[in-house]
Amino acid sequence: xxxxxxxxxxxxxxxxxxxxxxxxxxxxxxxxxxxxxxxxxxxxxxxxxxxxxxxxxxxxxxxxxxxxxxxxxxxxxxxxxxxxxxxxxxxxxxxxxxxxxxxxxxxxxxxxxxxxxxxxxxxxxxxxxxxxxxx
Numbered sequence: 001x002x003x004x005x006x007x008x009x010x011x012x013x014x015x016x017x018x019x020x021x022x023x024x025x026x027x028x029x030x031x032x033x034x035x036x037x038x039x040x041x042x043x044x045x046x047x048x049x050x051x052x053x054x055x056x057x058x059x060x061x062x063x064x065x066x067x068x069x070x071x072x073x074x075x076x077x078x079x080x081x082x083x084x085x086x087x088x089x090x091x092x093x094x095x096x097x098x099x100x101x102x103x104x105x106x107x108x109x110x111x112x113x114x115x116x117x118x119x120x121x122x123x124x125x126x127x128x129x130x131x132x133x134x135x
Contacts, residue, residue, distance in 0.1 A: 005053075005054060008050060008104075008107065008108075009047075009050060009051050009054065011100075011104070012046050012047040012050045012051070012069070012104060013047045013051070015043060015046060015047065015076075015097070015100050015101065015104060016043045016044045016046065016047040018093075018096075018097055018100075019039055019040060019043035019044075019076070019097060020040055020043070020044075022039075022089065022093060022094065022097060023035075023036035023039055023040055025089065026083075026088055026089060027088065031086065031088070032088055035079060035082055035083055035086070035088055038075075038079050039076065039079035039080065039083065042072050042073075042075035042076040042078075042079055043072075043076050043101075045068070045069070045072035045075070046069055046072040046073045046076060046101075046104060049065050049066075049068040049069040049072060050065075050066070050069040050108065052065045053065045053066050053069070059115060059118065059119055060119060062115060063112060063115045063116055063119060066108055066111060066112045066115065067112055069104075069108050070105060070108045070109050070112055073101055073104045073105035073108060074105050076097075076101040076104075076105075077098065077101045077102055077105060080094060080097055080098040080101055081098065084098070
């Protein structure tokens with residue numbers, strides 16, 4: 001069985017690949033090219049930053065990288081919405097990718113909240129220990 005980390009790494013990478021394949025079908029108009037470029041950057045940013053979490057040297061660094069993955073997932077949602085609303089592309093593939101971006105954003109946001117709570121608790125314990133030591 002895959003670890004949660006590897007499962008989400010693979011899922012975010014598959015999301016990026018699907019987005020790349022989608023934007024290849026966009027019209028080569030100025031608006032199509034602009035949205036395609038922004039969407040690919042955001043989608044690949046989700047995958048790249050989530051993968052980078054694995055190599056974090058501390059929980060603080062993990063939280064920072066995960067935060068960027070959340071932002072990139074949110075930006076992917078935006079550009080997919082723009083894709084649909086501007087009629088660049090519609091249909092089940094775009095709807096699937098939009099839902100996947102929303103799910104990745106929710107999953108990574110929940111993980112980020114948990115990590116931040118853990119970091120705050122660690123800081124509280126360290127602060128209490130320092131006060132006791134200073135007495």
